[in-house]
Amino acid sequence: MQISVYAVGRKMPAWVSQASEDYIKRMPRRWQFQVREFAQAQGDSKDVIMAREAEVLLAAIPDKAHVIALDNRGRSWSTEQVAEQLERWQELGKSLILLIGGADGLHPSVRQRADQMWSLSDLTFPHPLVRVVLAEQLYRAQSLLDNHPYHRAG
Numbered sequence: 001m002q003i004s005v006y007a008v009g010r011k012m013p014a015w016v017s018q019a020s021e022d023y024i025k026r027m028p029r030r031w032q033f034q035v036r037e038f039a040q041a042q043g044d045s046k047d048v049i050m051a052r053e054a055e056v057l058l059a060a061i062p063d064k065a066h067v068i069a070l071d072n073r074g075r076s077w078s079t080e081q082v083a084e085q086l087e088r089w090q091e092l093g094k095s096l097i098l099l100i101g102g103a104d105g106l107h108p109s110v111r112q113r114a115d116q117m118w119s120l121s122d123l124t125f126p127h128p129l130v131r132v133v134l135a136e137q138l139y140r141a142q143s144l145l146d147n148h149p150y151h152r153a154g
Helices: 014-026 046-060 079-092 108-113 127-145
Strands: 003-008 034-038 066-076 096-100 116-119
Touching (some): 003 046, 003 127, 046 108
Parallel strands (some): 066 116
16 A cells, blocks of 8 residues: 655755654555655735645645545544554555645645545644654554554553
8 A cells, every 4th residue: 555645845854854754664664655745835825825735736646546634624533543544544445645734724625635634633733743743643553453562552
């Protein structure tokens, strides 16, 4: 299964790259995990910026991919629920695309394209931190499915 994170924003601080890569190295090779970065759009308004970012993101999504938009309007899942979702996603037999919007979030057209929306928290995180939290939670969920001792809570 191919898992891709499509993230708006480039030139992340070194700590983001280092922390993300640490979790990515631990992920199962069968995932073919990748992060694809897209430039933040420029524009006169939030709506214009989000629309331009949406065009680029939507154009990059393969037709048959299962798309999860990370958005505060999405469902919030416990780690155990993320593991259940991950198991379902793997059973789909499709590429999985997880979308992280820019500073203004995801345009409604991107949310509409998404098969699911996932909220990592009721808190607002800086976009670089979302990458790290997402990578860690995916790794943790797979560890839970594999009965690996990394996940020890509960």
